Amino acid sequence: MSYNDAPWGAISGNNRGEVRLHKALAAAGVASRRASEDLIAEGRVRVNGSVVREMGSRVNPETDRVSVDGRAVQLDVSKRYYMLNKPRGVVSTMSDEAGRRDLREFTDQFEERLFNVGRLDYETSGLLVLTNDGDVAHVLSHPSFGVAKTYIAKVRGQVTPQTIAKLRAGITLDDGPIAADRARLLNSGESAEHSLVEVTLHSGRNRIVRRMMAEVGHPVVDLVRRQFGPLTLGTLRSGAVRELTKVERGELLTLVRASASPDASASPHTS
Template identity: 45%
Template structure:
């Protein structure tokens, strides 16, 4: 059971405040009876809710993982006419929104949903869900330089949280290396700025995991729906990571 105005807002009737006004004006009915109390609760799966005589539509919740290509905007539109992530979601009727962002030049795992509470849980800074990237950087950073990232490094917007960092590959001929880095924040261009701070700029960046969710072999430009278990695991991880939460040991 949920508050009526919340159900209406989630169904796209109007903002929650406007939905409250509609209730107070006597324009909302639940199972044929007019409701004017803001504390009224209903079950959207069982109750018939109408606004001005028209039944509200309950949009199906959608949770999607996209392997975002490089050169794509994480936005609903782009005035410059560049490709946007929704161009790769033609099979999805519902309107979904990205959880966080990936830069234009960054590729990899991007989550999209129409579930606002789920999106807020994963993207809010206080929940600290870990995200792992493969960064191809210029040169080969010394261990002491990577230790700076492990300890937290000062950027123009403050000190970062400690990151998990390890070498994955070194290409001495092209004078570059591939490094795995896991961060627990979501600042703008954070990974790129962290490597710039140790004088090893990023040449290519790919997100390969979000919490326990792995990109694995999903091809570039394709998407898949998350399973119920994956959705639940992400939610539990976020709640456990919240300050004061009670994280469970991983099996």
């Protein structure tokens, strides 16, 4: 993946594949052509990091990075982004040798060839991103970029504040130490049989939440991923798929571009 800035002179001419900036913004659903011209005139549009005010400026939708008010814009309209609320009992692959339910059940309705970003294990439900954008998939799924994910775990037993503190401070598993970025108890003292715990972490290690909770003596009964980076599951029903909104796409692309930028931290989170 490359997010190298193109020299401004290379995108301002009438080269093959380029379109006028205001038309590209309109095609991307940012605003009408007239309103896009106003955005450009007001200095609210950047191309490859530089403010552009010239009405005749041209961009290549496949290579140039454009943002409006600091939020990234996807000019390549062939790129698609969807959110799936994956049910339990579905494998996070496009085929399964064991004949179990797989993601084709949800992607076959689309013309584009979509693939999943990362995985949720067979018994875990919740937010899964489907896309045909390999660059976005790489940043969101690779552990080195440290994209945060939030889970709600129903666990056995009554979890205490001391246990929550332990999750935050860090524990040691067979494959090394791990600490939750955030953890909190959602139903303190309401049940002796089960507790609800919210855990946020950036690790991509396999079955990490289940293993963490088992290590502190509270095996997981049910697990749902509610948030992935800037995306939140909201009220999307189990098994439903919807396209990301314009705002969600912008937030997602902004995160991806910031994470992949050469100016990003030289020492990203590691698992």
